[in-house]
Amino acid sequence: MALEVFHKDKTLQMRRKLIGQSCRLFFSHDPVKIMRARGQYLYDENGMQYLDCISNVQHVGHCHPSITQAAAAQMDLLNTNTRFLHDNIVLYANRLAASLPKKLSVFYFVNSGSEANDLALRLARQYTQHQDVIVIDHAYHGHVTSLIDISPYKFRKLEGQKEWVHVAPLPDTYQGIYREDHPDPGQAYADTVKSLIEEAHKKGRKISSFFAESLPSVGGQIIFPAGYCKRVAEYVHEAGGVYVADEIQTGFGRVGSHFWAFQLQGDDFCPDIVTMGKPMGNGHPVACVATTEEIAGAFTANGVEYFNTFGGNPVSCAIGLAVLDVIEKEDLRGNAVRVGGHLKQLLLQLQTKHPLIGDVRGVGLFIGMELVKDRASRKPATEEAAHVVRRLKEERIVISTDGPWDSVIKFKPPMCFSIEDAERVSTCIDQILGELEDIHQNRTPDGVEV
């Protein structure tokens, strides 16, 4: 057990004084102090264990010894910048290339998803010589200035929408404008992008790119309807723009069946740029942009160097390679299929019992459970979702909500999450929803929410 330097109250007091308060804590009314972690388990200052359902960054499990060893060995040997030749960066790029369609063959290594998406924007603009960007409503693509501008989740609360940003409806077949009863929601949602392009063109604007998470996460763990991405890519290409697949949350096998979530849309869809980040270094700051020779060539042709001080250094690449090795050796994609599939089944069973569960959706270990006040209106059950999160914390399970109304309980655990973990969290949710329904019934004897 690691030694605690300060009592929790003192840590919290220092944190409030020294760290910008825009950096928020989980469970801010009673934050958790975590001292150590292993696999899918977190341990607080009293040695209390928490089951971690949210740490998608610690992809192969917290503090995996193979990753620590790879990092320490390379740190002891060399950690310099990419202006010197080194094998690790080419080894790593080569491994990533093997996971992607052939045309995505050029790589830029950076330090964060935000740096990756910003570079993707620079690449798209340089290649197309167009400025405008289409994004999906409620999307979040990063914290730097340019990405706040293309993140409706942020800019709606801040400076508002820039004239060069166009917002397409979230292709959510549960709460969106086209739902599961639509004959072809993929086409219908893609047509909303087509309309946006036409409107932009009428104003004399030109589309550089369409940015989308391959599975919108902040948007509420959304699974795109079939055919959506391919049709959008066609429309965007016709407009002279490129398709940017943001795989920062969803890549590296989280969906189980495929290495990249965009591959769920079929072999006949391929983005022009893919950005990756969070799980890539299991917590180490490393991220990447993959693109085509043509787009990279246009960026080179401007004659200006792109230098990223830490990006692609030998240690980051050694860690990235070790993460890929563990994903393969421990068959974590297979685990995501098995455990994610089982968890989804358990939640679907709960749905038959608990009217609060409006929708259960997901692939692999990327799952959302949307709570509603009642199934007819699909009115988001925001408070109930917050209650579930608070109660699960009491049961020592760490989970969070997302979606436009914070009504989606979000599962994105480390990929070593087990069948037993899935059953534990499902059992607890069953009990908590039962408690909630009891409270509702007591309040409204006829069982109808008022």
Place this chain on the structure above:
Amino acid sequence: MALEVFHKDKTLQMRRKLIGQSCRLFFSHDPVKIMRARGQYLYDENGMQYLDCISNVQHVGHCHPSITQAAAAQMDLLNTNTRFLHDNIVLYANRLAASLPKKLSVFYFVNSGSEANDLALRLARQYTQHQDVIVIDHAYHGHVTSLIDISPYKFRKLEGQKEWVHVAPLPDTYQGIYREDHPDPGQAYADTVKSLIEEAHKKGRKISSFFAESLPSVGGQIIFPAGYCKRVAEYVHEAGGVYVADEIQTGFGRVGSHFWAFQLQGDDFCPDIVTMGKPMGNGHPVACVATTEEIAGAFTANGVEYFNTFGGNPVSCAIGLAVLDVIEKEDLRGNAVRVGGHLKQLLLQLQTKHPLIGDVRGVGLFIGMELVKDRASRKPATEEAAHVVRRLKEERIVISTDGPWDSVIKFKPPMCFSIEDAERVSTCIDQILGELEDIHQNRTPDGVEV
């Protein structure tokens, strides 16, 4: 000796294919493949040693065992995000606070200098509710979109100057508009900023911030004239803006006498925001923004979370703390004073002998030696500077040039650089400049450059 995976030619071939060519190599005609490093020494694939005069990132020396140990120990224990309470982040912020003036008491941890400067821009704009930025000519503040916009070094080669950006002359008393013979160049250069503010105001624009590296590095290892920063800060404050000191290259004791380079301007000058990065993690991606309670408070008051996935994680902070410990334990600031002072003396001695050396300037281990065609015209000796770099490489010394004409030989070595290293590089430069002068004399028998 580490094993080479690919022969150097193969590494180079893979690199050209797989990595965006905008990411350039040192000595691109014959790049160096580095396999390992220790202290101030790099070793190539044949075990050949190079003296490193440029790796300011590997601040306490390449692969310092204390840093590796601190990183590995924390990686084995916990590496999660800042939404959980942890002691390392508050310990580290507290240590940084102790190095800064009292009013700079709130910290945001990020992954790179670019993320830090972008956040500084967001903070400045939120606090002042103004948009415009004043920057110094030839400055470089980072690679993300917003920072390309405020980096004349980049935007002049790309999309040009935005209407909200105002460029002040580089306060270079050797090549600039006011020189060493001016009675008060600090005041004169500060007045150029005052004029810019007045022009901006006439156009109805409002200044959010003045951004400046505390010692402009890409600008050519410039030392601000006395009084410059204080007067600029006064003018910027009068306009309702804030002063952002970019200490990404210059912080953490590089100047020896002070921990931060802005402190060279005296105790009566204090920036409103300080950004830090490169040397902070000795190669690990970590960076930071320090600011006042008022500015941080305004950013919090917008109600929007700032979440940086990797920023401020327990591993980054453990590494940061270990770097601070090594700076103190090994008296690296003292070493910068002693060795930097000695190196500067040696270069000044060379200046008495070699007419090519127009100027020698610097503090601590931040030194520039500017080459000129002749001392009267001060015409930059760009080709000669490139020749010195190439020849030093043959002598197995890695160094680079910078400045508006790439005519400044730039010293920013790891802080463990020794007296012997300084003498070795000085001796080599002496010889190479002698060779160059012989060539010049042979070409022009009267010894005058034509």
